[in-house]
Amino acid sequence: MKVLPFATAAIVLTAIPATAESIEDLQQLLSTKECAGCDLIDAGLTHASLIRADLQNADLRGANLSRADLRGANLRGADLSGATLYGANLQGADLTGAKLTNTDLRRAYLLNAATEGSNIGNAYLKDAVGLPPDIGSAELFHQWGMQEAQGGSYEQAIDYFERAIARDDSFAPSYMGISLAMLRLGNQEASLEYAKAALEIYEQEGSPEAQETASKLVARLEDMKEEDSDSFGEQVERFVGSVGGLILQFLF
Structure with missing residues (x-):
């Protein structure tokens, strides 16, 4: 990917409130990829080629790094609060101790990225690829799964539910x-298996109301196995209509 010449970079930045120092820092970054501690607030770096760039402790608040190539970049301690890294390639990047409050990391590629000590919990992570196992809570992935299920994307929903369980x-x-998504996809056996797993957990937790709801789901799924498979689609619709609403309250 070609790097913007200095003149072009300066022209791009004329619409961005910036100090002379920040423009100089941007030019330094684009020409040398060495800009530790630089002032790059609100910098426009869309599609920038920054492979193995040194941005340690750089101030990148509000910067636009959408689809930038940051493979192997040193972003230790960098402040990326409010920055946009949508679709950016951060494979092998070092984000140790980076500030990622409200950072847009949707569709970013994070395989083998180091994130120890970074406050990534407040970042936007939906559809990010290669998320380290310590990033994102079960509740967060479950929420995304619910959004996909409500939109009818049951396979994507299952993927997020599985990540929550991981x-x-x-x-x-x-x-x-997963049980309800599998049911929608016509996989009765898997639906029953996951419903039983949920019931077992609720029993262990001592949650009477949730346990009762899971029991109803298991019982109904077992009944459906004995009914005419030709009317399975109608069974699913009747089931969701009768007890689906009750079950949904335990999915949030």
């Missing part, structure tokens, strides 16, 4: 979510 293998709502 974070917390006793997170019963995601087992329930």
